[in-house]
Amino acid sequence: MSPHNVEEIVQKVMTRIKEEKQTSSEIPVGVSARHCHLDRETFKLLFGDDAELTKKADLSQPDQFAANETITVAGPKGSISKVRILGPLRSSNQVEISQTDAFKVGLKPPIRQSGDISGSCPVTIIGPYGSVYLNEGLIIAQAHIHMHTNDAERYGVEDGNVVSIRFENEKRDVHFSKTVIRVSENYRLEMHIDTDEANAGSIVTGQTGELVKVMADES
Amino acid sequence: MSPHNVEEIVQKVMTRIKEEKQTSSEIPVGVSARHCHLDRETFKLLFGDDAELTKKADLSQPDQFAANETITVAGPKGSISKVRILGPLRSSNQVEISQTDAFKVGLKPPIRQSGDISGSCPVTIIGPYGSVYLNEGLIIAQAHIHMHTNDAERYGVEDGNVVSIRFENEKRDVHFSKTVIRVSENYRLEMHIDTDEANAGSIVTGQTGELVKVMADES
DSSP states (O other), X not given: OOHHHHHHHHHHHHHHHHHHHHHHHEEEEEEXXXXXXXXXXXXXXXXXXXXXXXEEEEOSSTTOEEEEEEEEEEETTEEEEEEEEEESOBSXXXXXXXXXXXXXXXOOOOEEOTTOOTTOEEEEEEOSSOEEEEEEEEEEEOOEEEEOHHHHHHHTOOTTEEEEEEEEOSSOXXXXXXXXXXXXXXXXXEEEEEHHHHHHTTOOTTOEEEEEEEEEEOO | OOHHHHHHHHHHHHHHHHHHHHHHHEEEEEEEOSEEEOBHHHXXXXXXXXXXXXXXXXXXSTTOEEEEEEEEEEXXXXXXXEEEEEESOBSSOEEEOOXXXXXXXXXXXXXXXXXXXXXXXXXXEEOSSOEEEEEEEEEEEOOEEEEOHHHHHHHTOOTTEEEEEEEEOSSOEEEEEEEEEEEOTTOOSEEEEEHHHHHHTTOOTTOEEEEEEEEXXXX
């Protein structure tokens, strides 16, 4: 093999490695503003018996949408209006706010995965037709990555794995090392963080994070 | 050497290693809420010619204090009241808010080190006796660590180094990898983060972060 050939081969291998690294470790992010999921009964108590949830915009996950309808979330120290309902309606109620929001309204929601609301924080939600006191349902969402089964295979991770994702910006470079992997045939690849996490890292929707380490299983 | 002795020695060495690791890598943190530093002229425009800045509480850095006096910070989309003045008065004005605050008031402050205000964001500040439009001075503070010269020697870092600090909590584990080292004979060891960074990691004042890596010099 001539010296020229060696150089060429090394160059090709390096290019391939670089390409593979980029495809295999970059995860697009979506910043979740405060929002809620409601069941039909609660929706009707807040918006009236004849009300229907109407679509404002599609979300990145299949069949999910942001509704035109919003509610107010209230606690002992204050309230936050224009909290958007995400559709379609579900079988249970869940309100997701940031820690910053939680301080503002004077409530102490736990950090949880979506759907894990048993024993979470009670909260008052208010619509144009009525108000409901939920005995549980208020959470701060733990950072997570929605992945299709094919993505999980490609990244070598499984549902429930905890990974570290890095977002490097000019003045802020933040790793989120308790990011939970969620795998389903119905998911599209996207990491979800809340507004506190986004602001702490100067992160905006559409930016990509880098999968730097698979830590362990969810505890 | 008897097996018993070996075990005892190993135990002592392990304890010592653990102790050294703790002393050498743990950095106490202080969460900085929005605040401002004012010069005497601006203070008098806001509070009156005869006003004096009065101490509410000492801060961790020597001779620094939180004043009883607060101002309102205003922008095109809203205002934030009760922004505390930190004393003593300085030679220039600087207002530090979070990215969350910046969205609320509709301003775009750059992320900067304290003191680096040239060309930063203009902002209106309002006191009980008057209002001032600052041509620059509004910033979001970049995470940093105040260190006494002795601390810097102990950690093997220098003024201007950029380090990665990790805060591990139950559901959130965040690394801040563009944390700038500030060394002075007048500083007491403490990392300063803002409320967005604190909330993104469930971090509270008094908690300790772990120095995990010295990255590079400040760019």
